[in-house]
Amino acid sequence: MQKIRAIIIDDEKPARRRLLDLLEKRPEVTVVGECTNGVDAVQMIQAEQPDLVFLDIQMPTMGGFEVIQQVGLENLPVTIFVTAFDAYAVRAFEVNALDYLLKPYSDERFAACLTKALEHIRTQKREEMSSRLVSLLEQAQQNKLGRGNLNGRGYVERLLIKVAGRVIFLATEDLTWIEAAGVYVQLHAGTKKYLHRCSLVELEKQLDPERFVRIHRSTIVNTASVKELYLQSHGDYTMILKDGTELKLSRSYRSRFGDSLRQAL
Numbered sequence: 001m002q003k004i005r006a007i008i009i010d011d012e013k014p015a016r017r018r019l020l021d022l023l024e025k026r027p028e029v030t031v032v033g034e035c036t037n038g039v040d041a042v043q044m045i046q047a048e049q050p051d052l053v054f055l056d057i058q059m060p061t062m063g064g065f066e067v068i069q070q071v072g073l074e075n076l077p078v079t080i081f082v083t084a085f086d087a088y089a090v091r092a093f094e095v096n097a098l099d100y101l102l103k104p105y106s107d108e109r110f111a112a113c114l115t116k117a118l119e120h121i122r123t124q125k126r127e128e129m130s131s132r133l134v135s136l137l138e139q140a141q142q143n144k145l146g147r148g149n150l151n152g153r154g155y156v157e158r159l160l161i162k163v164a165g166r167v168i169f170l171a172t173e174d175l176t177w178i179e180a181a182g183v184y185v186q187l188h189a190g191t192k193k194y195l196h197r198c199s200l201v202e203l204e205k206q207l208d209p210e211r212f213v214r215i216h217r218s219t220i221v222n223t224a225s226v227k228e229l230y231l232q233s234h235g236d237y238t239m240i241l242k243d244g245t246e247l248k249l250s251r252s253y254r255s256r257f258g259d260s261l262r263q264a265l
């Protein structure tokens with residue numbers, strides 16, 4: 001298991017010593033540096049890029065809040081403020097501190113605080129790994145390395161879907177229909193639904209037009225899933241899928257159905 005890398009920043013030696021003693025009891029954490037002032041703290045955070053920082057709020061010349069301003073919120077590791085004044089607690093959370101330790105704190109309070117931080121870091125790492133994996137797989141799908149995801153006509157046969165930290169390889173043949181959902185599309189595959197960050201227009205270009213047909217400005221259907229079609233009084237059609245789902249076939253998209261529709265019905 002990869003260790004969580006931590007930095008201790010406090011101008012008081014006894015305070016640093018206490019944190020170091022407590023962290024040494026946790027084998028999943030390694031302390032990669034200590035600082036006694038804010039200037040060195042900024043440099044160390046930028047150089048080491050730790051996962052976790054214990055940051056004293058009151059230090060000479062540059063305090064904890066100023067350190068954060070210098071580092072930038074977007075580059076800030078998971079941060080636990082350490083302070084002797086509870087008046088700073090509210091402001092600590094305003095700058096996205098995960099938690100704070102009020103001196104003097106008990107071993108139990110420290111343990112609870114650290115457990116919260118470690119879980120937060122692990123969740124972040126899982127999400128980052130998942131995002132990187134999705135990006136790599138999507139890149140592979142778009143170049144020669146991804147030809148295995150394409151059919152003989154160059155259309156996508158599998159979609160890579162990120163779901164709760166996992167990556168699902170969803171076969172397009174399992175899709176029944178697709179609907180627009182803002183900057184996403186919602187993929188319907190039997191009884192399951194998946195959100196996929198892609199516009200309906202973009203996805204339509206990737207799908208085989210012999211199987212997937214646009215029936216509405218916000219809907220694409222897999223013709224293999226169509227059961228029946230009937231005419232409405234105003235000229236539109238209602239399409240019924242094999243699972244009972246009813247979809248609207250707009251007149252403006254009706255011409256897109258040719259032989260594919262007759263073969264599906």
